[in-house]
Amino acid sequence: LPPGHYGLPLIGETLHLISAYKSPNPEPFIDTRVARFGPVFTTHVFGEPTIFSADPDVNRFVLQNEGRLFECSYPGSISTLLGKHSLLLMKGSLHKRMHSLTMSFANSAIIRDHLLKDIDRLIRFYLDSWTSRVFLMEEAKKITFALTMKQLMGFDPCEWTESLRKEYLLVIEGFFSIPLPFFSTTYNRAIKARTKVAEALSKVVRERRRESERGERKNDMLGALLDEEAGGGRRFSDEEIVDFLVALLVAGYETTSTTMTLAVKFLTETPLALAQLKVVNETLRVANIIGGIFRRTTSDINIRGYTIPKGWKVFASFRAVHMNDEHFKDARSFNPWRWQSENGAACPPSTFTPFGGGPRLCPGYELARVTLSVFLHHIVTKFSWEPAEVDRLVFFPTTRTQKRYPINVQRRNPAA
Numbered sequence: 090l091p092p093g094h095y096g097l098p099l100i101g102e103t104l105h106l107i108s109a110y111k112s113p114n115p116e117p118f119i120d121t122r123v124a125r126f127g128p129v130f131t132t133h134v135f136g137e138p139t140i141f142s143a144d145p146d147v148n149r150f151v152l153q154n155e156g157r158l159f160e161c162s163y164p165g166s167i168s169t170l171l172g173k174h175s176l177l178l179m180k181g182s183l184h185k186r187m188h189s190l191t192m193s194f195a196n197s198a199i200i201r202d203h204l205l206k207d208i209d210r211l212i213r214f215y216l217d218s219w220t221s222r223v224f225l226m227e228e229a230k231k232i233t234f235a236l237t238m239k240q241l242m243g244f245d246p247c248e249w250t251e252s253l254r255k256e257y258l259l260v261i262e263g264f265f266s267i268p269l270p271f272f273s274t275t276y277n278r279a280i281k282a283r284t285k286v287a288e289a290l291s292k293v294v295r296e297r298r299r300e301s302e303r304g305e306r307k308n309d310m311l312g313a314l315l316d317e318e319a320g321g322g323r324r325f326s327d328e329e330i331v332d333f334l335v336a337l338l339v340a341g342y343e344t345t346s347t348t349m350t351l352a353v354k355f356l357t358e359t360p361l362a363l364a365q366l367k368v369v370n371e372t373l374r375v376a377n378i379i380g381g382i383f384r385r386t387t388s389d390i391n392i393r394g395y396t397i398p399k400g401w402k403v404f405a406s407f408r409a410v411h412m413n414d415e416h417f418k419d420a421r422s423f424n425p426w427r428w429q430s431e432n433g434a435a436c437p438p439s440t441f442t443p444f445g446g447g448p449r450l451c452p453g454y455e456l457a458r459v460t461l462s463v464f465l466h467h468i469v470t471k472f473s474w475e476p477a478e479v480d481r482l483v484f485f486p487t488t489r490t491q492k493r494y495p496i497n498v499q500r501r502n503p504a505a
């Protein structure tokens with residue numbers, strides 16, 4: 090096994106990790122261990138011994154061998170709340186087929202020809218209602234939810250989508266709770282909200298199924314799912330489609346909205362970058378919305394002269410690579426200009442992995458970039474702003490700012 094430290098009985102090094110990630114500077118947790126044990130080390134977090142990789146080649150190996158030597162591994166709370174038919178939990182040939190269906194739904198031609206118009210329209214719709222002080226994180230979440238509802242099921246924002254969003258927020262809260270209904274009210278509430286979300290979406294699926302039987306076809310993800318063969322000549326059931334949609338809502342929501350907010354935060358703190366707006370890659374690198382991925386080994390595996398036994402957890406840390414001076418010069422500063430130079434833009438694919446890679450590469454990676462760029466374009470051209478309060482970035486339980494990033498906005502040209 091790679092060298093390392095198991096920490097205290099049962100809780101291991103979990104509390105060290107959490108207290109580091111609850112601060113704006115979680116790097117020392119990784120730095121001290123890498124300095125002592127090397128970039129691949131053993132620790133014990135969230136109830137299990139875990140191999141932690143801060144090495145880009147090992148991370149690439151883990152990502153590429155998904156489904157062969159490793160399988161993805163989510164905590165119990167997330168698996169239950171997502172539903173067993175979600176893309177994130179699918180395996181084998183069904184995963185492969187559904188992953189490529191999702192990728193094809195959000196490829197660049199589809200974005201350009203179909204999705205971009207609504208992305209632009211809905212972002213402008215929300216920004217038009219801004220007056221003085223806004224909580225940017227809240228606004229970014231409303232926008233992202235509205236976009237996803239449109240892309241998945243064709244709905245424009247209305248009371249129904251807003252009430253669904255409220256239930257949906259309770260589901261997300263449950264992701265980071267202990268999955269025991271008797272002990273955790275958050276988890277209990279999340280399970281109930283998940284049932285309500287599923288009921289609401291099932292109704293939509295049934296209605297759309299009837300429409301599709303009458304020959305009416307809509308050009309959204311739900312339309313594609315209703316047409317898709319589920320194997321053995323059958324179509325997907327309502328439950329399967331609902332699980333699939335819930336997972337897509339989850340996957341694109343926190344991630345895109347947090348990156349939007351942090352892009353604006355970093356821009357605010359780096360005014361020169363505003364002029365050039367080369368910030369998307371750099372925000373993805375520094376913010377590390379998905380700091381890395383958990384996998385479980387499916388057989389004994391030899392990496393770097395160590396043997397990781399079958400059934401062990403492995404964490405491939407993207408953050409550790411993104412924040413390492415060996416891979417990015419002065420890695421811990423926000424420097425969007427690094428992407429302008431030949432070298433920055435051509436960094437090896439295994440070192441810059443905000444969207445993962447291999448068979449589970451994020452199917453929303455192009456969509457997220459386009460959404461971010463359109464959002465930044467509109468906020469920069471329509472508003473000037475300043476932070477309303479000092480707000481700190483934290484990385485646990487998710488990447489966020491503590492006060493939802495309040496800003497005072499001022500319209501640049503009120504007539505526009």
Ligand code: HEM
Nearest residue numbers: 176177340341344345348379382443444445449451453457
């Ligand atoms: C800034 C925004 C985003 C970031 C940083 C991000 C990051 C990631 C990462 C790192 C993974 C790989 C997980 C793994 O290997 O286990 C992933 C998977 C996934 N992402 Fe994204 N994502 C973003 C936006 C989106 C959007 C907009 C969608 C909506 C289409 C989406 C849908 C998914 C899905 C469904 C998966 C699971 C793929 C699978 O397990 O096969 N993501 N994302």
